[in-house]
Amino acid sequence: MRGKVPRMTTGKKPKTSYRCKNCEHQSPRWAGKCPSCNEWDTLEECITRVATKTSNAAAVFAESIAEQGSMHEAASLLEIKAPAIARISTGIEEFNRVLGGGLVVGSVVLLGGDPGIGKSTLMMQVAMQVAQRGERVLYATSEESAYQCKMRAERLCGGFEQSKETYSGLKILADTDLANIQRLVESNEPSLLIVDSIQMVHRGDLDASPGSVKQIRRCCLELVYLAREYNMAVIVVGHVTKDGQLAGPRVLEHMVDVLLSFEGDRHHGLRSVRGVKNRFGTTLEIGLFEMTQSGLKEVGDAAAFLDPDMPPRAGAVACPAMHGSRCFVVEIQALVAQGTYGQAKRRATGVDGSRLTMLAAVLEQHASIQLIDQDIYAGSVGGLRLVEPAIDLALCMAVIGAHLGHPLPAGWCAIGEIGLGGEVRGVPHIEQRVAQAKRRGYTTILVPITQIDKLGQEAVPVASIADLTGLLEKNNDNNEGEKMLSDDKKMEDSLPC
Ligand code: TYD
Numbered sequence: 211m212r213g214k215v216p217r218m219t220t221g222k223k224p225k226t227s228y229r230c231k232n233c234e235h236q237s238p239r240w241a242g243k244c245p246s247c248n249e250w251d252t253l254e255e256c257i258t259r260v261a262t263k264t265s266n267a268a269a270v271f272a273e274s275i276a277e278q279g280s281m282h283e284a285a286s287l288l289e290i291k292a293p294a295i296a297r298i299s300t301g302i303e304e305f306n307r308v309l310g311g312g313l314v315v316g317s318v319v320l321l322g323g324d325p326g327i328g329k330s331t332l333m334m335q336v337a338m339q340v341a342q343r344g345e346r347v348l349y350a351t352s353e354e355s356a357y358q359c360k361m362r363a364e365r366l367c368g369g370f371e372q373s374k375e376t377y378s379g380l381k382i383l384a385d386t387d388l389a390n391i392q393r394l395v396e397s398n399e400p401s402l403l404i405v406d407s408i409q410m411v412h413r414g415d416l417d418a419s420p421g422s423v424k425q426i427r428r429c430c431l432e433l434v435y436l437a438r439e440y441n442m443a444v445i446v447v448g449h450v451t452k453d454g455q456l457a458g459p460r461v462l463e464h465m466v467d468v469l470l471s472f473e474g475d476r477h478h479g480l481r482s483v484r485g486v487k488n489r490f491g492t493t494l495e496i497g498l499f500e501m502t503q504s505g506l507k508e509v510g511d512a513a514a515f516l517d518p519d520m521p522p523r524a525g526a527v528a529c530p531a532m533h534g535s536r537c538f539v540v541e542i543q544a545l546v547a548q549g550t551y552g553q554a555k556r557r558a559t560g561v562d563g564s565r566l567t568m569l570a571a572v573l574e575q576h577a578s579i580q581l582i583d584q585d586i587y588a589g590s591v592g593g594l595r596l597v598e599p600a601i602d603l604a605l606c607m608a609v610i611g612a613h614l615g616h617p618l619p620a621g622w623c624a625i626g627e628i629g630l631g632g633e634v635r636g637v638p639h640i641e642q643r644v645a646q647a648k649r650r651g652y653t654t655i656l657v658p659i660t661q662i663d664k665l666g667q668e669a670v671p672v673a674s675i676a677d678l679t680g681l682l683e684k685n686n687d688n689n690e691g692e693k694m695l696s697d698d699k700k701m702e703d704s705l706p707c
């Protein structure tokens with residue numbers, strides 16, 4: 211059931227007023243003469259307790275929790291009933307996936323990301339899709355004018371003005387005052403409120419500038435109460451600081467129900483939305499998008515991270531990596547270059563930098579590869595962030611390949627975790643990974659020796675990273691041999707009889 215929840219008056223704060231002894235007239239300020247009966251010196255101070263907006267909202271929030279059982283009595287675990295969770299589909303499958311199936315009514319989602327990454331674009335797309343489904347949407351923009359929003363909407367969906375009825379439920383409010391946003395929510399009762407961005411919204415009664423921790427914290431808390439009070443979904447947009455933290459040092463994270471991170475390189479088209487915290491679903495899923503001329507397009511095809519026409523190169527190894535329930539075959543690249551002895555650099559983009567440093571040490575120790583004076587640069591192609599240790603084997607092969615100058619043969623990929631002893635350890639979802647690699651046309655899949663039983667003939671077991679150097683050198687010798695044979699054949703064919 212949607213709509214405003216009736217107010218309670220439990221939360222109160224004291225307020226001073228003045229009452230006339232003669233006529234009972236009440237005045238907010240003291241005066242020598244009563245403005246009603248004109249008697250002198252009759253006003254007396256009295257303290258009244260008045261409910262405030264915030265405390266009302268807090269009370270409503272408490273009431274919604276209390277609906278599931280008394281706040282003061284403990285309930286048996288078996289007797290507690292799960293409340294029905296109503297969700298609003300955003301109409302964007304990749305975004306729904308990260309949310310755990312859509313926006314939960316009465317919840318607050320915080321979307322954080324670098325400036326210019328595409329947050330407002332995604333929010334406008336979500337607003338238009340939800341409005342298309344006949345829901346009321348209020349888009350409160352505190353950074354742009356209403357006209358700028360309209361121009362963006364036109365870019366995303368050219369000629370939308372022809373279908374007036376479709377978007378009639380979408381209202382744009384260009385205001386930075388939270389009180390105005392609250393007022394419009396009261397009059398419109400939208401299903402979805404988008405606040406873009408929280409850093410620019412402020413409350414006039416707070417003695418702090420917009421964007422300060424005090425303002426951000428208070429405004430976000432008010433929005434949480436508002437979401438509960440009006441039973442609507444709220445999405446709050448937040449910028450991140452240079453070091454990647456949400457501005458207002460993590461103050462908002464505990465208040466919201468879902469925290470999403472919008473990531474990607476501004477110079478690459480690929481963008482990903484990742485769940486950092488989700489009270490209504492998993493945080494393992496990611497939503498993939500590509501920024502195009504007409505907004506964000508969903509990337510459902512897992513081959514987006516591979517260029518099938520690229521010939522095998524030294525230092526490039528494909529790896530079937532898991533993201534939530536999906537598997538993507540991603541290319542991992544490494545470059546090994548001469549550095550300074552004892553001060554060699556380890557730089558990573560898209561893969562874990564500290565893991566790269568550790569793997570370089572393991573390679574030195576257990577694969578007898580000297581890297582102490584070599585700079586290592588490693589990354590994932592396409593800008594996808596790979597955090598799971600299951601990519602270790604592919605990363606090590608990329609480093610060895612780059613160091614020796616040996617490419618992996620065409621149609622090869624690798625998956626496995628590397629232990630500190632140099633052993634190749636098992637990884638979760640191995641069958642799914644191998645199946646996905648096969649689907650993408652890989653004919654030789656290097657896998658941990660402990661998991662070989664479950665897999666088909668394409669799987670080749672690897673026990674330790676000590677085996678990798680031999681494997682690369684052997685295949686390279688074969689390739690060289692084959693290449694020489696085919697060159698000789700070409701020469702013979704071209705000779706005159
Ligand atoms: P924007 O959504 O405003 O980023 P944020 O709100 O995170 O600051 O837009 C980011 C960039 O995307 C902007 O530089 C222009 C570009 N863009 C496109 O390439 N195509 C589009 O259709 C739109 C709307 C924006």
Ligand code: MG
Binds near residue numbers: 331
């Ligand atoms: Mg923006």
